[in-house]
Amino acid sequence: MSHSEFSLIEQCFVSKAMATQTSTVVTNGDDASVHNLAENEQLVVSTDTAVQGVHWPDDFPLDQAADRAVCAALSDLAAMGANACWAWVSVVAKGRDALAVIGQGVTNALNRYDVELAGGDTVHASLNSLNITVAGIVEKNTAMQRNKAQVTDNIWILGHSGLASLGLEQWFQGDKDGGFVENFAHVEPKLKQGYLLRKLGVRCCIDVSDGVLQDAGHISKASNIGMQLDVEKFPDWQLLCGKLGDEKAMQLMLSGGEDYALLFTAPVNMKGLDELATCIGECVENLGVQVHYQGEEMKFKQSGYDHFG
């Protein structure tokens, strides 16, 4: 890269990133970064791309969009119960100003969660987007996975479901100070909570990025079990139902993504979960995800966002 470009990266990203990891041997500024892992640790890696106009509205503040993209990526580490350590961030920006604002959002999020910026890339192109690869560590063979649910496990949710979608609807309707816009604007990756769940012995978890129905479906399929959910037990059921009626409330809670709650299963006798999360159902033998409302099974069509639909 040229000197001016190097300075730009330095100015927009590196100089603002505060977190450092003692296990990092070579960081930002070489061809690659180099890291140590302890003998009893495993590496956990996830990658996500967020594009303006797809993952956030065109008129949404770029720094908040970048911040939430980083947090959404970190949420995948939370779902594994990993200790988040490093991020490699590539930014495609329409110009220097956009790059600077995106850089601010990226570093705000990384600094808030004490994650090191270990490398990255910048490109000038016709849209704004960013790719975030994040990595963390877990003690060997303790990572929470989608395929570890057991029949008779309870199903729990940690965090909200449907509020971010409602906030996004408000934004699109021009109500940019709407009461739920903040739920879309600020993603909280449940890193501490995921870590705690893993330490408590939880082995099956997913983060809800595409709606509870769809993400529960991933657990069901991977674990080869069925899942019965009771909408009236969801943490925001009363709020959403009272405000919007039961049909709309159900649609938001079950199909609205973007809240980045943790959906997990745990043996019925596991202690300590009540203070962290809400039990919303149980795992059963029949495959698939069933939803109950007022004692009856509800039918739902295809849910979630299909990028190439």
Added chain:
Amino acid sequence: MSHSEFSLIEQCFVSKAMATQTSTVVTNGDDASVHNLAENEQLVVSTDTAVQGVHWPDDFPLDQAADRAVCAALSDLAAMGANACWAWVSVVAKGRDALAVIGQGVTNALNRYDVELAGGDTVHASLNSLNITVAGIVEKNTAMQRNKAQVTDNIWILGHSGLASLGLEQWFQGDKDGGFVENFAHVEPKLKQGYLLRKLGVRCCIDVSDGVLQDAGHISKASNIGMQLDVEKFPDWQLLCGKLGDEKAMQLMLSGGEDYALLFTAPVNMKGLDELATCIGECVENLGVQVHYQGEEMKFKQSGYDHFG
């Protein structure tokens, strides 16, 4: 993701990716992938984004563009001397057809170098681009770095310099079967060679992605030494000079990127390098990069591509 989208990823990427690593515990299809490292190993990570119309011409075949983007990312691991293990690939595509073709190019490259597709993401948007994060391993504290050059080290180049730029020029001039187009179209990451250099004891290396002058400048700055290059010693000097004259030959060799040669330094008494690479100069005390031609020092302006210039 929806079922149809999941099938698309499965169809375009996962089903075509062949390499697997025994050290991978959880792969593609969970929130994150999980990997083991041995006690004497360090993790090496790099990320790169390539965008249509920026990193390859709009009318260039998408599968070749994706293939070379993956290889360019792997080249960073080669420059560290790492054993390439995993890739996480996020694709932004204009549609299903583009996604399928990009997927083919990505998997072609990964399979050729036995690198595992450990995760990824797909997005539908208004341009074609891909982000590739690659990771590999090195024995502890042996990674080749930019800051390890020593005064009196010889400077070596492994691979071509200038040929890919010439090929790209031919493409843009409409000579799409031009003799050097292949040099642009097919990137060879020097993974085996980088590994071998590290094993031979080389400690300072960079891959030439932005032109020899600029990348030598990175070594010079990071190592706090000067570098003297002799253009007449470059491997393709005779070829390019005979074909294009000395001025154009020099410009291509010194400022043309995209060949992904390895530029490294080594103590003068190091054995085994002659069969792998070409000695093109030496490290000196004065800072900066000097270029000699016919015994005289040449002057060059700022070189390399500035994305936000």
